[in-house]
Amino acid sequence: MSKRALPMAQNMSSGSEGDPQYMVMDDRKKRRMLSNRESARRSRMRKQQHLDDLINQVAQLQKENNEIVKSVNNTTELYIKVESENRILRAQMTELSDRLQSLNSVLRIIEEISGFPMDIPEIPDPLLKPWQLPCPSQPIMANMFQC
Numbered sequence: 001m002s003k004r005a006l007p008m009a010q011n012m013s014s015g016s017e018g019d020p021q022y023m024v025m026d027d028r029k030k031r032r033m034l035s036n037r038e039s040a041r042r043s044r045m046r047k048q049q050h051l052d053d054l055i056n057q058v059a060q061l062q063k064e065n066n067e068i069v070k071s072v073n074n075t076t077e078l079y080i081k082v083e084s085e086n087r088i089l090r091a092q093m094t095e096l097s098d099r100l101q102s103l104n105s106v107l108r109i110i111e112e113i114s115g116f117p118m119d120i121p122e123i124p125d126p127l128l129k130p131w132q133l134p135c136p137s138q139p140i141m142a143n144m145f146q147c
Helices: 002-018 020-114
Strands: none
16 A cells, blocks of 8 residues: 555655656646736736727717707807897888888878879788798808807
C-alpha cells in the first residue's frame, strides 16, 4: 500500500512543476485566463464607449429638441400675432362694409328723390362667393415667418 501511495503522492507533489504535460496544460490555462481577461477588458471598453456614445447622443437630441421647441414657440407667437391682426382687420372690414352699405342706401334715397341717376356699385358679398377674395390679393412677405 505504501508503494502505491508513494508514486501518487509524488505525482501530486510535483503537479505542474515537473511534468511537461502539466506544464503545457498549465501554460494553456494561463494563456486562456489572460485571453479571457483581455477579452473581458475589451468588452468593458466597448460597453463604456457605447454608453459614452449614447450619452452624447442624448445630449445632442436634447439640444435639438430645445431648438425645435424654441422654433415652435416663436412660430406660435407669430401665428397668434398674425391671427390677432387678422381679427382686427376682419372687424374693420365688417365695419367699413356696413358704413358703405349705409352710404349706398343714402345715395339710393337721394337718387329716388332727385331723379338724378347715380352710379352705385354693388357690394360683393364674400359669403356668397368664398372663392373670390373681396380685396385684391397681396404678396406674403417671406421674411415674416423666419425665426
